[in-house]
Amino acid sequence: MPGINKVILVGHLGKTPELRLIENETAVTSFPLATSETLIRNGIKEEVTEWHHIILWRGLAETAVRLLKKGQLVYIEGKLGTRKFTDSQNIGRHITEIIAEKFTLLGRKSDFAEIGSEQQVYEY
Numbered sequence: 001m002p003g004i005n006k007v008i009l010v011g012h013l014g015k016t017p018e019l020r021l022i023e024n025e026t027a028v029t030s031f032p033l034a035t036s037e038t039l040i041r042n043g044i045k046e047e048v049t050e051w052h053h054i055i056l057w058r059g060l061a062e063t064a065v066r067l068l069k070k071g072q073l074v075y076i077e078g079k080l081g082t083r084k085f086t087d088s089q090n091i092g093r094h095i096t097e098i099i100a101e102k103f104t105l106l107g108r109k110s111d112f113a114e115i116g117s118e119q120q121v122y123e124y
Contacts, residue, residue: 005079005080006077006079007076007077007078007079007080007098008075008076008077009033009035009052009075009076009098010035010073010074010075010076010106011033011034011035011036011052011073011074011076012033012034012071012072012073012074013031013032013033013034013068013069013070013071013072013074014031014032014033014034014051014070015031015032015070016031016068016069016070017029017030017031017056017061017064017065017068018065019061019062019065026057026058027057027058027059027061027062028055028056028057028058028061029055029056029061029064029065030053030054030055030056030097031054031064031068032051032052032053032054033051033052033054033074033076033098034049034050034051034052035049035050035052036048036049036050037050052097052098053095053096053097053098054076054078054097054098054100055081055097055098055099055100056100056103057099060100060101060102060103060122063122064100064103064122067105067122068103068105072105072107073105073106073107074103074104074105074106075103075104075106076098076100076102076103077100077101077102077103078098078099078100078101078102079098079099079101080096080097080098080099081096081097081098081099082094082095082096082097083095083097102121102122103121103122104120104121104122105120
């Protein structure tokens with residue numbers, strides 16, 4: 001039986017996505033996404049924020065760059081991926097990221113007025 005690699009996140013964008021074109025003019029964008037939860041430790045409520053690195057490819061990247069802005073609440077669905085690279089000091093590093101397959105803008109109806117869109121799912 002094959003494994004399942006599925007990630008679902010709801011959080012706020014840490015920055016506005018910017019489009020990049022890589023090999024063969026393939027569109028890609030990335031942005032940090034913050035998810036928060038409230039924990040109670042020793043009787044004290046504490047908000048804990050986790051940051052996730054989100055990657056979107058091709059048409060989904062182009063759509064994200066058009067619609068997403070820093071601070072927006074968004075639903076992301078995708079898969080977990082790990083990538084290895086060498087940094088500027090020639091040290092081998094790895095990063096775990098969410099490779100998004102779909103996203104949905106969340107929020108109040110007024111949040112969608114400026115982009116001229118209704119809440120809908122955007123898929124790759």
